[in-house]
Amino acid sequence: MRSRYIIGLDMGGTNIRTAAVSPQGKVMMLRHAASNADSPASVVAENIAAQVCTLEHDARGRGWGTPRAIGIAVPGPLNVFTGTVMAAPHVAAWRAFPLKKRLEAALGRRVVVENDANAWALGEFWRGAARGRRNVVLLTLGTGVGGGLIVGGKIVHGLSGMAGELGHVTVEPDGALCDCGAHGCLETYASSSGMREIIARRLGRRVPARYLDQQGNFSVRRLTVAAAAGDRIALETFQLAGRYLGIAISSFLNIFNPELVVLGGGVAGALKFMRRTMDVEVKARAFSAVAAEARVVRAALGPTGGVVGAAYAAIHPTET
Amino acid sequence: MRSRYIIGLDMGGTNIRTAAVSPQGKVMMLRHAASNADSPASVVAENIAAQVCTLEHDARGRGWGTPRAIGIAVPGPLNVFTGTVMAAPHVAAWRAFPLKKRLEAALGRRVVVENDANAWALGEFWRGAARGRRNVVLLTLGTGVGGGLIVGGKIVHGLSGMAGELGHVTVEPDGALCDCGAHGCLETYASSSGMREIIARRLGRRVPARYLDQQGNFSVRRLTVAAAAGDRIALETFQLAGRYLGIAISSFLNIFNPELVVLGGGVAGALKFMRRTMDVEVKARAFSAVAAEARVVRAALGPTGGVVGAAYAAIHPTET
Numbered sequence: 195m196r197s198r199y200i201i202g203l204d205m206g207g208t209n210i211r212t213a214a215v216s217p218q219g220k221v222m223m224l225r226h227a228a229s230n231a232d233s234p235a236s237v238v239a240e241n242i243a244a245q246v247c248t249l250e251h252d253a254r255g256r257g258w259g260t261p262r263a264i265g266i267a268v269p270g271p272l273n274v275f276t277g278t279v280m281a282a283p284h285v286a287a288w289r290a291f292p293l294k295k296r297l298e299a300a301l302g303r304r305v306v307v308e309n310d311a312n313a314w315a316l317g318e319f320w321r322g323a324a325r326g327r328r329n330v331v332l333l334t335l336g337t338g339v340g341g342g343l344i345v346g347g348k349i350v351h352g353l354s355g356m357a358g359e360l361g362h363v364t365v366e367p368d369g370a371l372c373d374c375g376a377h378g379c380l381e382t383y384a385s386s387s388g389m390r391e392i393i394a395r396r397l398g399r400r401v402p403a404r405y406l407d408q409q410g411n412f413s414v415r416r417l418t419v420a421a422a423a424g425d426r427i428a429l430e431t432f433q434l435a436g437r438y439l440g441i442a443i444s445s446f447l448n449i450f451n452p453e454l455v456v457l458g459g460g461v462a463g464a465l466k467f468m469r470r471t472m473d474v475e476v477k478a479r480a481f482s483a484v485a486a487e488a489r490v491v492r493a494a495l496g497p498t499g500g501v502v503g504a505a506y507a508a509i510h511p512t513e514t
Numbered sequence: 515m516r517s518r519y520i521i522g523l524d525m526g527g528t529n530i531r532t533a534a535v536s537p538q539g540k541v542m543m544l545r546h547a548a549s550n551a552d553s554p555a556s557v558v559a560e561n562i563a564a565q566v567c568t569l570e571h572d573a574r575g576r577g578w579g580t581p582r583a584i585g586i587a588v589p590g591p592l593n594v595f596t597g598t599v600m601a602a603p604h605v606a607a608w609r610a611f612p613l614k615k616r617l618e619a620a621l622g623r624r625v626v627v628e629n630d631a632n633a634w635a636l637g638e639f640w641r642g643a644a645r646g647r648r649n650v651v652l653l654t655l656g657t658g659v660g661g662g663l664i665v666g667g668k669i670v671h672g673l674s675g676m677a678g679e680l681g682h683v684t685v686e687p688d689g690a691l692c693d694c695g696a697h698g699c700l701e702t703y704a705s706s707s708g709m710r711e712i713i714a715r716r717l718g719r720r721v722p723a724r725y726l727d728q729q730g731n732f733s734v735r736r737l738t739v740a741a742a743a744g745d746r747i748a749l750e751t752f753q754l755a756g757r758y759l760g761i762a763i764s765s766f767l768n769i770f771n772p773e774l775v776v777l778g779g780g781v782a783g784a785l786k787f788m789r790r791t792m793d794v795e796v797k798a799r800a801f802s803a804v805a806a807e808a809r810v811v812r813a814a815l816g817p818t819g820g821v822v823g824a825a826y827a828a829i830h831p832t833e834t
Contacts, residue, residue: 271801280803329673343769345670352665352771353649356804363765364799366687376764376799444696445683449663449769451672479684479696481591483600484676 197262199253200508201246204267204310204500207231207284207337211497212245214253215505217262219321221498225249235287236296242266243300265306265508267313267500268293269340274355274512277307283338283373308507310334310500312349312358314493315342316510317503318456322494329452331443332493333360335461338373339381339388345450351512361385363445365438370395383438386414386460389431396427414460421467429467436468440475447480447488458493465492517582519573520828521566524587524630524820527551527604527657532565533818534573535825537582539641541818545569555607556616562586563620585626585828587633587820588613589660594675594832597627603658603693628827630654630820632669632678634813635662636830637823638776642814649772652813653680653759655781658693659701659708665770671832681705683765685758690715703758704781706734709751716747738784749787756788760795767800767808778813785812 199214199222206229214223227245231238246264253261270282277294279285297305308316315332318324324332330344341360343350350357361381362374369378370391382388390412394401404420405428407413420428443455457465476485495502519534519542526549534543547565551558566584573581590602597614599605617625628636635652638644644652650664661680663670670677681701682694689698690711702708710732714721724740725748727733741748763775777785796805815822 271803345665350665353773353807354771357769357771359768359801362768364761367761441684441687448679448682449677451674451677453673481679483591487673
């Protein structure tokens, strides 16, 4: 029987999303599970394999046959060719971990592994904001800042698949220390962890309760609500993020001459508060002919971007 | 008779180099002519066509038949697909100038037009420092700073062929004003015009005679000689250039995960005076796994890089 679906799995710090995706890129079935990212490396991998098995079982029950291909999106730099995860930010135990090999051994079949931001970029390219656009820069503005580059309709992987770390371009040489060890990366301004630090420094290490969620954690969603209510610190934090996003985007425009810059992740939900300072920098820095051809838009797929893109990667394997 | 050569032409601000290039990328014959870049737009184009005709004539005399293809490298942003030059820095009259169309009309045959830094990157890829490397970042450190990006063995052109303006990434947001209108572009630190400005600002607008050539113009070659003799201002100017080159290269490494960064142009001749401060920044900023895979080297082809790469572009035309 002809296979009716592709499996796309998106491994996050908290949740694993596993989807049956149609050959046209529609999500037919979606499962959530805890990722248990602080478990030992092999346990995390076995958990992923178990999610794939469970989805396959459910799909068989619906008469969809076996999956055509399996794509797995994971955070952090990885070698897409070997499927080795170098260092995943949310999975402490994955250090030079041969994820692809382990999953293929567990599942008895071929698996494609892709960086989660690259997968999201492919998802937007296939079914989202970047449909039909062959030159696209995607920035994921979440806890950190990730990136996916599409040139000529394909992800730029570089020599060993670690390309696209767009959150770690320097935008302020003597800026704050980034988790990566460098100073003044885009991530220190345009991620939720960076914004938390900016506010903590500004207020002497105390982050006001109005920016915290019910668990007491800093929340960009709460910061966005505060900005909407006119809160000065919240507004200025987003304006600063907009300035440095504009500086980085100007460089990306001059480097890539793309058609589209897509912003995803929680911070992108506050784009309206960042837009003015961002536009000022783009107007001042990018070549006008290049800037005139590119738009900066929000991602369209949201939380399913990763699974859709993982499925796309599975049926469009990367050339070495 | 089977054609034995390709024409590659490199249009500079002062000189036009026109070469017969073998199908293996060897320069078989090389002609120099003045580019008369301040003439009216059409005159400059006719001059280029005349150089091509003269070379063809000479080649016919040697029994080489007609050229297999013709490639023209020109400075400044251009749309490689239409062959329209947007704004050439050294050819004042070329503003949205349909160079490809004019040359094809004059020569009665197909012409491929490519950006000069892209052409140089292709030359290094074909016959120079980047042979066999499929992911390469080339920086031309001359009067300005240009760039050429090779990803998967092909030039990154972007939507309309204006990609690769690597001299115009922001490395210091509030830095000096660049010719492009932005502040703190890489070009303001790592080009000869930028270095001239840095020295002039430092010394109150007076550039010492020891940095000037016989025509009284600022000369990076003279600055390099002074640095070699221990001149403090010269050394510090190169060290500053090295710092900002290192900052920009770190971003390029994190963006592209390339195998090789190739530095060409007069300023690259002083690489040994920039290397230390450059390496400090790369070590501090680039992901170590990415930096470990990439080397920073000088270009191998020098002044013939452009003609060799223009010939390569002519026989490997860009897909739209």
